[in-house]
Amino acid sequence: MELSQYIRRKTREVPVGPVVIGGGRPVAVQSMTNTDTNDTAASVAQIERIADAGCSVVRLTTQGRREAENLGPIVARLRADGYDTAVVADVHFLPDVALTAASYADKVRINPGNYADRDGAFEKLIARCRERGVALRIGVNHGSLARRIVDEWGDTPRGMVVSAMEFLRRCRELDFDRVVVSMKSSNTRVMVAAYRLLADEMAREGMDYPLHLGVTEAGSGLEGRIKSAVGIGALLADGIGDTIRVSLTEAPEREIPVARLLADHFAERPGRFPVRHPERFSPYEFRRRSAVQVPLTRSELPADMPVLEACSKNPTAELRAALLDLEPGCPAAVSCRYCESSLETLAVKAAADLGPLFLDGLADGIRIVAPQFGEGELEEVERMILQAARVRFSRTEYIACPGCGRTLYDLEGTLARIKERTGHLKNLRIGVMGCIVNGPGEMADADYGYVGAAPGRITLYKGRTVVERNIPQHEAIDRLEALIRANGDWTDAPARAESPDDGTAAEPQNAAQ
Known part of the structure; x- marks a missing residue:
């Protein structure tokens, strides 16, 4: 790291459809739809709203073959409407789905944990991407590392780097360089350390792939914006980052002004400040x-x-x-x-x-x-x-995902109701997750979890342990409160005049970890 002045990390250019990431270009802003990817009209309309807000790259969940196939009509409609927004397929589990998505998308995001075996699936995906000029994002998530990585390295920043580097080396062996990398976590300390470690490791091995930055499950409101700004800002200040997403549990177009503000804020950082120690x-x-x-x-x-x-x-x-x-x-x-x-x-x-x-x-x-x-x-x-x-820590922390086409309930409204019920509690982390894809892993730091299990059904967690499965949604917040009470972590809300929001909060405890 260059501590005394701002110098952007040099990266190669990676075309993502009509958009080019890296190569010293301005930081590109991304977002993700929360519509059903099978609903062409709704997905196109939302992508266009996101693009109109100033976003150049939009990701859609493709959890199955139907969703992957429907990227074709979505892209065709966008182009017919005059939008050159880059379209990214988000694939979590199934290599075959990634292969299908690469036939239509401008970029495919995969989780390395799903390509742990050398069965040829990764090589097939690279061949398809090369054939169409499709970019690939190696998307490492703190909460979903492969078991063998966790067994050796733990769910640590170093483990995340080991996972990413394994696949970057495979890309280099295959002479495929249309690659972007992300190292996301809801824990800002883990996220920043992972990106810094990765940047150093890539430099040692002569790699210059662009980096996509983001704090996962940042939540909503001012807290979500501040959490994203701390994590993303720390890296942009280091000159690290070619594209960013601010993940908020709100309508996706509301993410864009925040991301644009961050990108513009770090567009220029003049001055040299000698560091003697x-x-x-x-x-x-x-x-x-x-x-x-x-x-x-x-x-x-x-x-x-x-x-x-x-x-x-x-x-x-x-x-x-x-x-x-x-x-x-x-x-x-x-x-x-x-x-x-x-x-x-x-x-x-x-x-x-x-x-x-x-x-x-x-x-x-x-x-x-x-x-x-x-x-x-x-x-x-x-x-x-x-x-x-x-x-x-001076308030409840909400590890809340932004929602996507996999979300099984009204995430934004539910988070607001959970905040209203639990916002007075101290030193607790509550995960509010749309589905089980990222839920249990990304909320691993949470004390309690509220996760969509099926339409109209919620599963509650205490830490990483399932406590109640498939609760009717209309009962779930009451059951969450009962769970917190049963474990001795509940206190009644103080009188309004003593609310934490009016500046008279009790002295918080240290929660550095």
Whole structure:
């Protein structure tokens, strides 16, 4: 990593249909439909709304052969309507489905865990992609590594890199280079470490494939935007990333303004900030720079803690260099000034600029300067940034997928109802997942899970263990509350005047992990 200045990682160009990713081009923005891929009209209409919002690459779930075959009519309708949006097939389990999808899509995303055996399926897919000029995304997910990888490496960033590199080497053996790689996790610390490790490993082996960035299951609202900005921003600040997706449990077109904001925010990062002690920086594992275990927000900063305020247009590198120059163990807070009129825009930029400094264990306090907003509003944003960086938990964390054509219920509405019921709880992680494809794996860090099992049916988890299967959906939230109560993790909501949302939340505990 180049700590002292912003330098984009050099990558090859990879054509994805009409769109080109990598090669120093501007960061491309992606999203994913949540329509039934068999419904041509609904899928096309949603892709066009996403494209009109400023997105150039759209992915559709292709969980079976019917969905893969229907990509043909979808692409034909899009082109007839004058849209040159790149269409990506998302394949999770079945190699034969990926082979079918490669006959119609511009890119096929596969999970390496489904190609563990050398039975020729991967080679067949590469041959089909080469024949049509189709790109391939090697999509490694933290929660769905192959069993043999987990047995040897655990579900760790290193295990994710081992999985990706195995297939990148196979692509190189086959002389196939239309490849993009992703290393997604709902845990920002795991996600950032995995991408950094992969970038280094690829450099050692002379590989220059573009990287697609994203935090999976980020949730909704301001919290989901901040969580995505912390993870994606940390990597964009490192010069890593050629295409991004902000995954929100909302209508997919609502993801695009956030992704565009992040891409534009890192389009230029001027300045050089000498780092005299690079040995103090630990990019692959979390290590606190000082003895302060719980980073502080604006109202908690002691008078004797130095506050370092960024003055440049590259606040991450500027503040990182200043923090690494301090004597070891010397605590310091970081600050940056913003003149945004939108709280959402302010939150995304501050999370992207300052969040990485907490993600890497460097900063001990945060103070956002924005006179146009109230102290309470700014403190809430600061708390959300610390939580997204996994250094301080002050509210329930929701690991919620954005939904796709596999989703088996009203995900957005259900998440809102679960938040209303459980939002007052402290230091809990609740997974809200549309189906079992990513559900059990991606919510592996969650204390409780609510997962679509069949139309109108929900399965509840305690950790990774199934507790109740196929509950009628109209009973499921009540049963989730009962499960939390039975395990001693429930507290009744405080009186409204003492709600966490009004700035009087109880002191949160440290949850750095």
